[in-house]
Amino acid sequence: MTEELRKIEAVLDEKVRPALRAHGGEIEIDRLEDGVLYVKLLGQCAGCPSADLTNETIVEAELVKALPELVRRAAVVQTVSDELWEQAKKLLREHHL
Numbered sequence: 253m254t255e256e257l258r259k260i261e262a263v264l265d266e267k268v269r270p271a272l273r274a275h276g277g278e279i280e281i282d283r284l285e286d287g288v289l290y291v292k293l294l295g296q297c298a299g300c301p302s303a304d305l306t307n308e309t310i311v312e313a314e315l316v317k318a319l320p321e322l323v324r325r326a327a328v329v330q331t332v333s334d335e336l337w338e339q340a341k342k343l344l345r346e347h348h349l
Contacts, residue, residue, distance in 0.1 A: 256284060256322055257281060257284065259319055259322065260281060260284070260289065260315065260319065260322065260323065261281070263314060263315055263318045263319060264279060264281075264311075264315075267310075267314040267318065268310055268311055268314055268315075271310055272293070272295075272297055272306075272310070275296055275297065276295050276296030276297075277293060277294065277295040277296045277297030277298075277300075278293075278294040278295045278297070279291050279292070279293055279294065279297070279311065280292045280294055282329045284322070284323075287322070287323060287324035287325065288323075288324065288325050288326070288327055289315060289322075289323045289325070289326045289327070290326075290327050290328075290329050291307070291311060291326060291327070291328060291329065292328070292329050293306065293307075293328055294335075295335065298335075298336060299330070299336065303328050303330075304328065307326055307327070307328045311326045311328075312325060312326035
């Protein structure tokens with residue numbers, strides 16, 4: 253892990269993850285590219301209708317404030333978590349769909 257990503261992870265641990273975890277969520281860095289940090293919201297935050305708002309008000313705000321030289325903007329990479337896939341498969345198996 254690069255020094256840049258270590259700094260970002262430290263801010264996420266201190267400022268972002270506690271808020272997300274309070275709602276059953278988590279965050280993972282996808283990549284940092286030209287000042288844009290791409291993140292994946294996981295757990296209960298994955299696919300949440302408020303994901304964009306969460307990104308703007310918590311993730312991006314905290315990172316830009318703490319590390320303006322590294323992060324100009326944050327963007328959510330929309331994915332379906334492994335946990336959600338497993339829940340869907342379980343439902344399909346149980347209901348023979």
